[in-house]
Amino acid sequence: MYVLEPRVEKRILIQDFKIQVLSEYEEYKPHLLRLFAKSEDTKETDYELKSIEDEIEKALKKFNELCWIMIDKNTETFEIMPSLNRLLNIFENYIINTPINYEP
Numbered sequence: 001m002y003v004l005e006p007r008v009e010k011r012i013l014i015q016d017f018k019i020q021v022l023s024e025y026e027e028y029k030p031h032l033l034r035l036f037a038k039s040e041d042t043k044e045t046d047y048e049l050k051s052i053e054d055e056i057e058k059a060l061k062k063f064n065e066l067c068w069i070m071i072d073k074n075t076e077t078f079e080i081m082p083s084l085n086r087l088l089n090i091f092e093n094y095i096i097n098t099p100i101n102y103e104p
Helices: 014-024 026-036 046-065 082-097
Strands: 069-072 077-080
Touching (some): 014 026, 026 046
């Protein structure tokens, strides 16, 4: 099972986070390609990987607006806030098990 392990005491480089998502969670890559790159193909291209990175960036900006994370634009890092930890505890199974719907 995919486990989200935020660490409040640590600032995370945004670029390192993107790399981690794309490299350490290989079993989820086909799902990321379908969801973010709108591709049924399991082979990834630079375009599809860029699409995933762009979506990660949008999500981080939205999480920052919601104060779930705090982004430091000067250092291009973020810190996970306690409010996100509470949401992850409550909704982790729902997030993982939600089917993908392609309808607009």
